[in-house]
Amino acid sequence: MKAVQIMGFGTADVLRVNDVDRPSPGAGEVLVSVEASSVNGHDVLVRTGGVKMVSGRRFPIGAGLDFAGTVAATGAGVPGFRAGDRVWGMVHPRQRHTVAGAAEYVVVPAGRIAHAPADLSSVEAASLVVAGATALIALRDSVHLASGERVLVRGAAGGVGTAAVQLAHAMGGRVTALARDRHAGLLTDLGADEVLDHGSTAPEQIGPFDVVVDAVGSQLPRYRSRLAKGGRMVTVGLSPSALAAIAASSVYGSRRIRTFSANPQTPLLCDVADLVTSGALRPVIDSVYPLADIAAAHEAFERGGVAGKHVVTVPRGSV
Known part of the structure; x- marks a missing residue:
C-alpha cells in the first residue's frame, strides 16, 4: 500500500509517498481504509523535528494525525464497529508511528475512532x-x-x-x-x-x-x-x-x-459528530490535494492565510 512518510527532519521536501506493507489489526484494533486526511500543526511539528521527544529520531516516521474512511477489518474484541462502517479518528499524537493517517490504510485502537456523521463526505469529515x-x-x-x-x-x-x-x-x-x-x-x-x-x-x-x-x-x-x-x-x-x-x-x-494537547477518543469524537448532526458545526475547507501532492499541502499550510482546512485525499492506485 501507499503511505506518506517523513524521511528526515526538514521542509516539506522530506515527505515521501512510499510502498509499505499493509498492516493487520490486532486484538482491540481496527484497520481503516483511509479516504482523506488533513494537515495540522502537529504534522508540521513532527516533520520539522519540533516534537522529537514524541516522534524519536528514527526514520521513516508516519505522517498525518487524523483520517476519515471506512472500516476494512477488526481485530478480536472490538464491539461496535464492523467492516464497511464509515468512521473518523486520529492516531495517538504522543506516540511514534511509522504509518499514520496519510496512508491507504492505518491501524488504530478501536477507542481512537467513532462513526463519522452520515451527512459528511470523507473529505469534509477529515477536516473536522x-x-x-x-x-x-x-x-x-x-x-x-x-x-x-x-x-x-x-x-x-x-x-x-x-x-x-x-x-x-x-x-x-x-x-x-x-x-x-x-x-x-x-x-x-x-x-x-x-x-x-x-x-x-x-x-x-x-x-x-x-x-x-x-x-x-x-x-x-x-x-x-x-x-x-x-x-x-x-x-x-x-x-x-x-x-x-x-x-x-x-x-x-x-x-x-x-493550553492542552488535543487527544480525542471515541466519546469526544461522538460529541463532535452530534454537533455536526445538530447543525452547530460544519466543515470549512480551503483546498484539497491528492496524496501525491502532500508536500504542496504542507507548504500551503505553512504559508498561512487559509480559510479552513487543507485536506489530502487518498485515491486508490493513483499515486
Missing part, C-alpha cells in the same frame, strides 16, 4: 476531526464558556478558528473574530458578531473579553491583558515563546493562559 475536537475542548472543557459571554477567537479563519467561531456562537457567546479582512464574510456566516482585521487591530484596541481562544501562539501576554475580571484564555498555538508566556502567566490564577 482535529479542528472540531480541539475547539470543543477549548471552549467547553478548558474555559467553560457560558451563554452571553464575550469571546475573542484569534486566528479565526484557520481550521480550529472556524470551528471555534461556530461552537462559541452555538454556545451563546458574543463572538469577535480576529482574522484577515478578506475572511469577514465567511466568519460572519459562521456566527461571528464582529470581525476585525488582525493586520490593523492591536490587542490594546479591543476588549475586554470574558474568553480568549488563541489559535496563533504569539503575543499571548498582550491578548491575556484584554481579559475582563474573571476572564479565561486558552491557546492551541504552541511555540517556544508561547510556552514561556503560558508558564509566566501562572501568577494570574484564573486569568492565566491555559
